[in-house]
Amino acid sequence: MDVRLTDEQQMMVDSAREFLQATCPLATVRQWEHLPDGYPAQIWARMAEMGWLGAVYPESYGGMGLTNLDMTLLMREMGRVALPGPFLSTVLLASRAVLEGGTEAQKAALLPRIAAGELLLSFAFVEESARPEAATVRTTARLDHGSYVLNGTKHFVAFAEQADRMLVVVRTREAGDPEHGLTMFLLDARAPGIEHVSLGTLALQPEAKVLLHDVRVDAADVVGRVDHAWEILDPVLQAATAIVCGYMTGIAEAAHELGVSYSKERVQYGQPIGAFQAIQNYLATAWAKNTMGEYLGYYAAWLIDQGIPSREAVSTAKAFVGYAAVESTQLATQLHGGLGATVDARTTPFLRWAKQLQQTLGNCQYHEKVVAAEILDRDPSGFDEKHALALV
Amino acid sequence: MDFRYTPDEQQFRLEVRRFIAEHCPREIRGFHEIHAEHVALEMAFLKKMAERGWLGAAFPREYGGLGGERAPMAEYILIDELHHADLEGVAVTLTYIVGIIGNTLLQVGSADLKQEFLPRMLNAELRFAIAYSEPDSGNDIASIRTRAVDDGEDFLISGQKRFITCADTSDYLWTLVRSEAGSSRHKGLSIVLVPSRQPGVTIQVFEMMNGIQTCEVYLDEVRVPKRYLVGVRGHGWQHLMEALARERMTMINFKAVSEPFERFVQWVRVAEMDGERLASDPVVRQSIANMHVKIAGGKMMQLIAGARTADKNYVPTLEAAACKMYRAMLSWEKATLAMDIMRSHGLLTVDTPGAPLNGWWAAEYGWAGHELSGAGGMDLNRKIIAQQGLNLPRWSN
Numbered sequence: 001m002d003v004r005l006t007d008e009q010q011m012m013v014d015s016a017r018e019f020l021q022a023t024c025p026l027a028t029v030r031q032w033e034h035l036p037d038g039y040p041a042q043i044w045a046r047m048a049e050m051g052w053l054g055a056v057y058p059e060s061y062g063g064m065g066l067t068n069l070d071m072t073l074l075m076r077e078m079g080r081v082a083l084p085g086p087f088l089s090t091v092l093l094a095s096r097a098v099l100e101g102g103t104e105a106q107k108a109a110l111l112p113r114i115a116a117g118e119l120l121l122s123f124a125f126v127e128e129s130a131r132p133e134a135a136t137v138r139t140t141a142r143l144d145h146g147s148y149v150l151n152g153t154k155h156f157v158a159f160a161e162q163a164d165r166m167l168v169v170v171r172t173r174e175a176g177d178p179e180h181g182l183t184m185f186l187l188d189a190r191a192p193g194i195e196h197v198s199l200g201t202l203a204l205q206p207e208a209k210v211l212l213h214d215v216r217v218d219a220a221d222v223v224g225r226v227d228h229a230w231e232i233l234d235p236v237l238q239a240a241t242a243i244v245c246g247y248m249t250g251i252a253e254a255a256h257e258l259g260v261s262y263s264k265e266r267v268q269y270g271q272p273i274g275a276f277q278a279i280q281n282y283l284a285t286a287w288a289k290n291t292m293g294e295y296l297g298y299y300a301a302w303l304i305d306q307g308i309p310s311r312e313a314v315s316t317a318k319a320f321v322g323y324a325a326v327e328s329t330q331l332a333t334q335l336h337g338g339l340g341a342t343v344d345a346r347t348t349p350f351l352r353w354a355k356q357l358q359q360t361l362g363n364c365q366y367h368e369k370v371v372a373a374e375i376l377d378r379d380p381s382g383f384d385e386k387h388a389l390a391l392v
Numbered sequence: 393m394d395f396r397y398t399p400d401e402q403q404f405r406l407e408v409r410r411f412i413a414e415h416c417p418r419e420i421r422g423f424h425e426i427h428a429e430h431v432a433l434e435m436a437f438l439k440k441m442a443e444r445g446w447l448g449a450a451f452p453r454e455y456g457g458l459g460g461e462r463a464p465m466a467e468y469i470l471i472d473e474l475h476h477a478d479l480e481g482v483a484v485t486l487t488y489i490v491g492i493i494g495n496t497l498l499q500v501g502s503a504d505l506k507q508e509f510l511p512r513m514l515n516a517e518l519r520f521a522i523a524y525s526e527p528d529s530g531n532d533i534a535s536i537r538t539r540a541v542d543d544g545e546d547f548l549i550s551g552q553k554r555f556i557t558c559a560d561t562s563d564y565l566w567t568l569v570r571s572e573a574g575s576s577r578h579k580g581l582s583i584v585l586v587p588s589r590q591p592g593v594t595i596q597v598f599e600m601m602n603g604i605q606t607c608e609v610y611l612d613e614v615r616v617p618k619r620y621l622v623g624v625r626g627h628g629w630q631h632l633m634e635a636l637a638r639e640r641m642t643m644i645n646f647k648a649v650s651e652p653f654e655r656f657v658q659w660v661r662v663a664e665m666d667g668e669r670l671a672s673d674p675v676v677r678q679s680i681a682n683m684h685v686k687i688a689g690g691k692m693m694q695l696i697a698g699a700r701t702a703d704k705n706y707v708p709t710l711e712a713a714a715c716k717m718y719r720a721m722l723s724w725e726k727a728t729l730a731m732d733i734m735r736s737h738g739l740l741t742v743d744t745p746g747a748p749l750n751g752w753w754a755a756e757y758g759w760a761g762h763e764l765s766g767a768g769g770m771d772l773n774r775k776i777i778a779q780q781g782l783n784l785p786r787w788s789n
Contacts, residue, residue, distance in 0.1 A: 001401070001465065002394045003699040069393060260782050275785035277771070280778030285721075287777055288714035292689030295696055302393055319685045368681035375684055376661055376671040388402040390395055391695050 001390045003295065009073055016077040019050070024081040026346055032084060033349075037162050038206045039085035045117050053091055054115025057099060061111040068239050068301040072246035076294070079250020082349040084205060086120055086159040088247075088360070092240040094121035094167040097184060101224030101232035106186070110165075122163035122189065124154035124210055125233070132237050132362045134230050135178035139212060141170040141185065148172075148185065148222075150193075150215040160208035161196050163189050168212070173227050182229040186221045203349075203356035239304055241361045242314050245297030245321045248357050252290045252321070252328035255350035259283060259332035266337075279335065286328045293321040299391060308387050312374035315367035322358035322367070329354040395695070401465050408446070408473040415440050416477065422742075422752055424604055424648075424759050426481035428597075431519070431561045434482055438489075438516035446470055447490050448514035450704070451498060455510035467491065468698045475647035478655070483645065488520045488558070489513050493566050496583075496635045500623035509585075521559040521588070523567040523609055524632070526552055530765070531772045532788070533568065534577045534629065538611060540569040540584060547571065547584060547621075549592075549614045559595050559607035562588045567611075572626050581628035583635075585620040586611070602758030637709045646694035646715045649722055650687050652752065656730050657684070659749055665735070676733055683722075683729055690718045710781045717773035723763035727756045 005013065023043060032040050047053055056071060057063025066074070071092070078087065095114045098106055098121075113119040129136045139152025150170055160166065166187045173181030187194070193215035199207040224232045260283055263274030273279050296317040303310035329351040333340040340347055358364065374380065383389070397405060417433050420426060426434050441447060449466035451457025458466075467490065474483040494513050497506055512518050529536045538551025549569055559565060565586040572580030586593065592614035597605050623631045657680060663670045670676050697711035730753045731738035740747035741754045764770055778784045 001397060001695070001699045001702070003696050004393065006393075260784070263784065272785055274778075275787050277775070277787055280782075280784050280787075281771065281774045283782055283784065284713075284774035284777035285717070287782060288693065288718060289689060291696075291714065292692050292718075295692045296688060298393060299395055299692065302395060316685050316688045319682075320689050323685075324689075364685075365678070368678055368685060371684055372677035372681040375657055376677060376680065379661070381658070385406065388396045388399075390397050390698070391691055 003298075005073070009070060012070065013073050013077060016074055017080070019046075020077055020081045020083065024083055026081070026349075029082055029084070029349060030344070033204050038159075038204060043083070044085055047085075048115065048117030051115070053087075053117055054111065056091070056096060057111055057115060061099070061107060062115045063111075067305045068242055069298060069305055071243045072297055072301040075243050075246035076250040076253075079247035079252075079353070080254045082251060082254070082353055084203075086122075086162065088240065088244060089123045089158040090114060090121045090163070092243055093123040093125075093236060096236045096239070097123075097167055097232055098186075098223055100236060101184065101229070106223060110186075119165070120159060120163040121186075122157050122160045122166045124157045124160070124166050124168040127153065127155050130156060130359070131366050132241075133178075133366075134182055134233075137169055137171050137178075137182055139168070139170045141172050141183060141217070143219075144216075147219060148217045150185065150187075150212045150217060152212050154210040154212070156199070156207050157210050158205060158207050160189065160206075160210050161198065162206060165189055166194075166210070167223065168210075169229060169233065175227070179230040179234075181227050182233070183226045184223040184229045184232070185217045186223055187215065187217060191215055191217075201356060203352040205356070235304075237361065238310065238314050239301070241318050242297060242300040242304060242310075244357060244361060245293070245300065245317050248321045248325040248354060249290065249294045249297055251350050251353045251357070252286075252293065252325040255329040255332035255347055255354070256283070256286055256290055258347055258350070259286075259328075259335045262332075262336055273335070282331055282335070286324075286331050289320075289324040290328055293317070293324040296320050308389070309383070312371055312380070315362075315370040315374070318362065319364040319367040319371065322364045325354035326358050397465070397469075401469060404466060405469045405473060408470060409476070411441070411444070412473060412477045412479070416479065416482075420482060421478045422750060423481040424484075424602075424755070426485060426558075428561050428605065430481075434485060435516060435519070437482065438486065441470075442514060442516040447486070447516060448494075448510075451494065451510065451514060455498075455506060456514045457510075465698065465702055468701070471645055472647055472698075475645060475651045478651070480648050483648075485519070485558070487645075488522060488566075489516075489518070492522065492635050493520050496631060497622065499634070500631050502619070504619055505585075505622065518564065519558065519562045520564050520566055521556050521562040521607070521609075523553040523556045523559070523565040523586070525555050527554050531769070533632070534581075536568060536570060536581070538567070538569050539573075540571040540582060540616075541573075542571075543615075546615045546617055549584065549586060549611050549616055551611050553609040553611070555606050556595075556609045557604075557606040559588065559609050560597050560605070564588060565593075565609065566622075568628055568632060571621075571628070575626070578629040580626050581632070582625050583622040583628045583631050584616055585622060586614060586616050587620075590614050590616065600758070601761060602755045604759065604762075633709075634707050637707050637712045646690040646719055649719050649726065650691050652756065653683065653687055653726055653730070655749065656753070660733065663748070670733065679729055680733070683726055686722060687726070690715060690722065693718065710777055713773040713776040713781075717770055717777070720764050720770040720773075723760040724757075727753060727760050731757060 051064050054063040055066040058065050127136045141148040141150045166189045168185050172183040175181040193213045195211040197209040201207050263279050264272050266273050300313040300317040303313050332347045333351050420430050420434050445458045448457030453459045471483050524533055526536050540547035540549045567584050567586045571582035592612040594610040596608045660670050693714050697708040700706050734748050737748050738753050740751050742751040
């Protein structure tokens, strides 16, 4: 058993941290909040140059073949500076679905351009329930003279109006089993019949409600097999959920560090507030929970990389980190007193991000529901013996 | 990163699992700490483990150990599997012997002391109790008043120790004393092995809330040869700090929280009341999953510490403090949840007819109060994290 990073991972983390600290100081990140697209295009271009946008692709598509654990480590560094951008929707969700399910022609046409930072994809999956499960999908597609006609409403589609194309998940067949009968399509983001309702969000990242009115799609723009999208989507969603735990860990840690440093500087009652036991108790507890969450995220990503059943671990990690990141950022805000409640407070972006990502890809309640099914409806005994796992 | 045991470690773990199933007497399962009437059974069981060399798996051969070549994590796995088999009491005893006292002796004890004690310890021939706290010194251990007066070849030790669990069945008391006259606080302390039946030692048993026994120990000019001094005279505090980190890591193993809860989840999976499965109630499902998620954090911290201590020079001060703090945070919370789900059935005590899980949780509810104070409880461990990990200012001298 070994919980250390490899030398390669450590080098990747060190160079990412160096780059992000140099290019994304908090004052700059705060200015980006006013950009019309909600993220800095010049940093996105630099990330493309460094290979981050195609990092999970195999080398044959211009990628680096990074593991899910590597990506979690990288996302943690982005979280530490609260870097905004369509990384989750384009890189971890939509393009990964194309990578896993697309034809050679689709992959060759899309992936190198995404990796180069020339193309953004949005990911239109959840509907009104906002839950990342197959049953949420009610948008339909019917076959009509060799092409498909799409109708329905997709909710909370990040960067829908900024992206060039949209990967949309629809129901092509009512099969009784909600996980059967789903199909993915690639749409031009401005195809006739698509209507966007712009949504502002807590973390200041653009989203839209996307209404599809008789949107006509060519059968060649199906991604993966008709009716069998869930076989591709489920593992993509699982991996993205584990990886996003890394970003949330970075958010939680950075906010905690702000809380610690402020507690050492701020003097009240004649001493730094960090000398009071009450403040120390808060910070000690948050440190412990953040460290636990950090490694639960790594563990989930590592299990996926190893091909070991991981649904319980992914949901446990997402729920744990969801609670921990929200608590940690709330604490940092609280410790800054009245200043913490101002819009310009240095803790504000972290507070916003933690809550937003806690709700993204399933909130804590949702993931606890998944955990309940895993531990109560299946018998997990013997699992650790079979896989020689040390976390039992 | 690799969250798997190596093939050697996994083989050892399965061997321990089989051994326990085969050799462990039923009477010693299910207890937080071993009652006096079960001591002989427990020692016989430990002796069987000792015969396989397991107590000294990580110890040098000259003291009867296996030389540490079996697997760096053997000690961790052994404790882990004892918890898995509902043998927390045995895990605690083993921790006293090997985890705390054995390891500290090995690190700082004199050659003579190691030769006198380690072979018998690793052979399960000796029992110990840990004697730090006093009526006026709980978390603030540096304020102890038990003193050791220099009397030529011996120390004369006088004072009073409180909450000294297992003192009544012990052979030696691992005792923190003030050895340097006129010293104060962290300076001038020493650790001395006091024979439990030496003239001048009086041990009184009293009961904790759930029937577990602990002891008050009175020391009245107890004569102890100076060779029973552990480590450097006057440097007891440093030795104590390292021993405490080991104690939190093993005795305060987070498995003592997670394993009983997992046994509870197994019970919920099949339990029915009035013909309805408890596991089909949405409130039960959500609250159990929520506790599972919380407990996973503690298990992970335990694992991180375990992996890092494969390096014998690593003292997991922060990880151990985090585990212990977190265990205290969840103590009543998990017991309250389990008892709420079991409704009035959860109030039934050990050996009551129909008590789910033989009344373990009713006992746990009484024990939970101890969780909040034992081994520094919640707040001392937060202080350690805040001051040693986060470098926040000290608020105590």
